[in-house]
Amino acid sequence: MNETQILDTVIVGGGAAGLTAAQVLGRARPAVTVVDAGAPRNAPAEHMHGYLGHDGLNPAELLAIGRREAQAYGVRILAGAATAVRREGEVLVVTVGDEQLRARTLLVATGLRDVLPAIEGVVERFGRDALHCPFCHGYEVRDRPLAVIGGEIAAMSVHQALLIPQWSRDLVFFTNGLEVDDADRARISARGTRIVDGAVAGLVVEDDALRAVRLADGTEIEREAVFVGPRLEPQDELLRVLGAERVAAGPFPTVPVDPMGAVAGQSGVWAAGNVVNPMAQVIVAAGAGSVAATAISAHLLERDIATDLARGAQ
DSSP: OTTTTTTEEEEEEOHHHHHHHHHHHHHHHEEEEEEEEETTTTTTTTTOSTTTOOTTTTHHHHHHHHHHHHTTTTOOOSSEEEEEEETHHHHHHHHTTTEEEEEEEEEEEEOOEEEEOOOHHHHBEEETTSSSOHHHGGGGGGTTTTEEEESSSSSHHHHHHHHGGGGOEEEEETTOOOOOHHHHHHHHTTOOEEEOOSSSEEEETTTTTEEEETTTOOOOEEEEEEOOOEEEEEEOOOHHHHHHHOOOTTOOOOOOOOOTTTBBOOOOOOEOOOGGGOOOOOOHHHHHHHHHHHHHHHHHHHHHHHHHHHHHTO
């Protein structure tokens, strides 16, 4: 594209939030470019759930459908990573490789990264039989020998230990060095869960399937799937470069947005999906993208009306 052209909207992030916003805006006919780094958070997963009409669909297929739909409405999909953003007056300039995208508005939908515990095998098995979300994956491992491995966010690990017996009563909670008080131990035990103290050294995998959890002392306890609590790190660098700041919201500090996704103190900038809501599942992220798109459309309309009035007064 001509780098002097001013787009109506640049969307950074080609996941559920970004592509939904692109489709909504594309139908409203502004000039929109989506910057897609091609590294979705749920890439390791073979299926997704809780998305009406797409239950069990491979996440990659959902994104492929979304790209085709957005492109059908004239949206440009630009492969690459946005590495910088700056303001030039009322224009936002986004750097993607050697290209400078100039736009009236910006939607950041870059998601988050899961910082997994440093336990041998967890990264390799993540999204398969090392899991993080029981609502996403619990049904597929129901009634099997399961485990929760304590992570750096104690509250999340305790919550998992209390919640997962809904899917299987054969559960072991490996505290993995977490300090779990007597009250929480009593609650977890009351759910029929066995508590095992001591550090976890790794996962034992045989024939491309999890067989056991191995403790630092060499003890192996047979399990078929484990739940871990990763640290959720929003990929909000572009927002913070513009001056937005994270605010503590429980264990997950994020950049605050209003109900329409507008970023506090940043005119013309919106954010949607996991980048500002770590707990959003795919369908929630898509909904947030749709809401942000309608707000962006309204913002552009008001600016266009003001311009038309100014021209008419000349």
